[in-house]
Every structure is written in C-alpha cells, then in structure tokens.
Amino acid sequence: MNAFPIKRIIADRGIASYGLGRRMLAHFPGASVSPADSNKHAVDPQNGKKILYLQKYKGDFLKPCPGTREYICCGYQILNVAANCPLDCTYCILQAYFLNQPCLRVFANLEERLPEVMHVIDSQPDRIFRVGTGEFTDSLALDPLTRWSDMLLPEFSRRENTILELKTKTTRIERVLALECRDRIILSWSLNGPWISVREEKGAASIEKRIEAAKRCQAAGFVLGFHFDPLIPYPGWKEDYGRTIELLAREIDPQRIIWISMGSFRFMPDLKPIIRRRHPGSSVLNGEFILGLDRKMRYFKPIRVELYRYIRGLLEAWHPDLGLYLCMESDDVWEASMGWSPKTSSGLREFLDQRVIKFFLSRGRAPQVLRSPVRS
Numbered sequence: 121m122n123a124f125p126i127k128r129i130i131a132d133r134g135i136a137s138y139g140l141g142r143r144m145l146a147h148f149p150g151a152s153v154s155p156a157d158s159n160k161h162a163v164d165p166q167n168g169k170k171i172l173y174l175q176k177y178k179g180d181f182l183k184p185c186p187g188t189r190e191y192i193c194c195g196y197q198i199l200n201v202a203a204n205c206p207l208d209c210t211y212c213i214l215q216a217y218f219l220n221q222p223c224l225r226v227f228a229n230l231e232e233r234l235p236e237v238m239h240v241i242d243s244q245p246d247r248i249f250r251v252g253t254g255e256f257t258d259s260l261a262l263d264p265l266t267r268w269s270d271m272l273l274p275e276f277s278r279r280e281n282t283i284l285e286l287k288t289k290t291t292r293i294e295r296v297l298a299l300e301c302r303d304r305i306i307l308s309w310s311l312n313g314p315w316i317s318v319r320e321e322k323g324a325a326s327i328e329k330r331i332e333a334a335k336r337c338q339a340a341g342f343v344l345g346f347h348f349d350p351l352i353p354y355p356g357w358k359e360d361y362g363r364t365i366e367l368l369a370r371e372i373d374p375q376r377i378i379w380i381s382m383g384s385f386r387f388m389p390d391l392k393p394i395i396r397r398r399h400p401g402s403s404v405l406n407g408e409f410i411l412g413l414d415r416k417m418r419y420f421k422p423i424r425v426e427l428y429r430y431i432r433g434l435l436e437a438w439h440p441d442l443g444l445y446l447c448m449e450s451d452d453v454w455e456a457s458m459g460w461s462p463k464t465s466s467g468l469r470e471f472l473d474q475r476v477i478k479f480f481l482s483r484g485r486a487p488q489v490l491r492s493p494v495r496s
C-alpha cells in the first residue's frame with residue numbers, strides 16, 4: 121500500500137531501533153532519509169504531506185483534549201500517536217495548529233511509552249477515561265503501516281475504566297477486524313453531506329464507503345460512533361445531510377451506536393489565509409462567521425441552532441437513543457437545538473460516561489463514582 125506520496129523522511133536518531141520506525145522506513149524505499157537535527161526548519165508548508173518525520177516523541181502521550189473553557193466540552197483524552205494527517209481536508213484545523221511543523225509526524229516510540237499511559241489509567245480506577253487517537257491525525261489512515269491498532273486494542277480492551285475510540289474518514293479496517301478485541305473499543309466515522317465530502321475532504325473515502333466499512337465493523341461485533349463535524353450549511357445542505365442519514369439508517373443497527381456528535385465549522389482566524397492559499401477552490405469560508413468567546417470563528421448562533429436542530433430531527437426520527445451530543449457549544453445553543461442541556465462540561469462528561477457504562481460495563485462493575493442513572 122503506497123497511497124501516500126512520501127518523498128522524504130526525517131528521522132530522529134535511533135529510530136530504526138523501534139519496530140514502527142523500521143516498518144515505516146522500509147515502506148518508502150524511494151524516499152530520501154536524513155537526520156532530524158539537520159532538517160528541523162526546512163519544511164515548506166505546501167509540501168508538508170510529502171514529508172514524514174519519524175519522531176521519538178518526548179512529550180506526554182496522553183493529554184486532555186484542549187477543548188475550551190468558554191463552551192461545554194466532553195472531557196476527552198487524546199492519545200498522541202502522530203501529529204498531522206495524510207488526508208487533506210480543506211477545513212482541517214491542523215493546518216494552522218502545525219503551521220511551523222507541517223510534515224506528517226509519527227511517534228515511533230509509542231510502544232515503548234505505552235506503559236506510562238496505561239499506568240495513568242490504572243492509577244485512577246474510579247474514573248472513566250474516554251480516549252481517542254483521532255484528534256491530531258486520522259486514527260486508521262496509517263494503520264496498515266503503523267499497526268497502531270495491534271499495539272493499542274489489546275491494552276485498552278482489557279481495562280474496565282477506559283474506552284478507546286478510533287475515529288476515521290477511511291476504510292482501513294483490515295487490522296482492527298483481524299484482532300479479537302471488541303470490549304471497550306469504539307470505531308467511529310466522521311460524516312458529512314456527500315457534497316462536502318467530495319469537494320472538501322481530499323483523500324477521504326466517500327460517505328458510502330465509510331458507512332459500508334462501519335457496517336462491516338458492526339457485523340464483526342464492534343460498537344460504533346459517528347461524528348457530524350464540521351457541519352457546513354450550503355445550498356441544498358438539508359437534502360444532502362438527509363441522504364447521509366438515510367444511508368446510515370439503511371445500513372447500520374442504531375442500537376449498537378454509542379454516540380453521535382455534532383459540531384459546526386469553527387476555526388482560528390489564522391486558518392483563513394491558509395485555506396485561501398492551499399485550497400483556492402474551497403467553499404468552506406463562504407458562510408457568515410463571528411468571533412466566538414474562545415477566539416475562534418464560528419457561524420452565527422441561529423445558523424448553528426438550525427443545523428443542529430435539523431440533523432437531530434432526522435437522527436431521532438431514525439432512533440430515539442443515539443447518545444447525541446454537541447461539541448464545544450453553549451448552554452443556550454444546547455437548549456434551543458437539543459431540548460436539554462448538560463449545563464456544564466462535567467454534566468456532559470457524566471452523560472458520555474454513562475453511555476460507556478451502558479454499552480460496556482455491567483452496572484455492578486462500573487466505577488463507584490459513576491453508578492448513577494443513565495439519561496437516554
């Protein structure tokens with residue numbers, strides 16, 4: 121599989137002593153390889169995705185999602201397996217986050233550092249850790265090469281106070297399907313209207329293919345999640361999102377969906393010139409935006425409410441208990457669009473923790489602090 125046009129590899133010293141490092145080096149025999157020390161500042165942002173940096177990561181592998189204090193956040197934990205993404209969505213916030221390090225960084229020492237991560241989780245048995253690898257990269261795009269799932273699924277699926285969510289826009293499910301781990305593993309797909317997916321999600325699988333892959337994983341015993349994020353209004357958006365939800369309803373068993381999130385397009389102002397430069401044909405900047413409390417641009421409130429309310433209506437007509445939640449929204453937007461609100465970030469954390477208990481833990485085995493009634 122050589123779907124990624126890697127032309128050059130930058131490697132930290134000793135990277136070949138890691139299995140992941142050796143595999144990646146062997147996979148791109150035509151790429152030039154040079155030591156990191158000599159190249160740190162030599163990456164042109166236009167060509168970032170053609171350069172792979174095999175890094176011995178020194179920071180914390182497990183970190184709370186940056187979220188935002190001004191809006192209601194879900195208390196997710198990010199497992200840092202890589203930074204940047206081989207896909208190239210026009211709206212991707214990582215283009216601004218990693219402006220100064222635009223290459224695809226893969227942390228080759230993950231396996232060596234994983235015991236530290238599991239120690240953090242094991243040392244807090246009364247807390248549920250909702251962990252995902254899909255915030256700073258796509259969770260499965262590189263899996264056939266990195267074999268992240270082989271390293272992570274056995275560790276996470278045998279622990280009772282954590283779930284691992286692998287979020288993707290691809291169909292690279294071969295390795296997860298080959299493993300026997302199903303407990304506390306969630307496979308999630310980011311979805312959008314087909315029009316957005318074709319125009320703005322370069323390198324991603326089509327919506328049909330994503331749902332087909334999700335169906336195969338569900339049939340193989342995995343619990344699924346879906347994320348409608350970023351929702352983007354455009355002429356015909358209602359019909360278009362309706363098509364995606366119709367397809368979901370035709371192919372997927374709603375009773376084995378742990379949650380579906382919705383979030384509308386939001387971005388740091390710095391992203392705007394980057395999108396204009398890197399994706400001149402994109403229409404994601406066409407809407408009416410305001411500067412939010414968290415200094416990110418987002419759609420005017422009535423637009424956000426209309427988006428959420430409409431999508432929620434379609435989803436709830438399909439099934440009333442899908443664990444719907446909003447990503448980074450305010451209490452009043454929750455009330456206006458969802459008909460209820462968790463009020464605070466800890467309220468949303470509890471709602472999602474209860475979904476974990478419902479799907480993965482018998483009530484007697486749930487961590488003590490979480491044995492309260494499930495809202496559905």
Ligand code: SF4
Nearest residue numbers: 205207208209212257
């Ligand atoms: S899949 Fe996610 S991380 Fe990758 S380019 Fe698209 S938005 Fe960015």
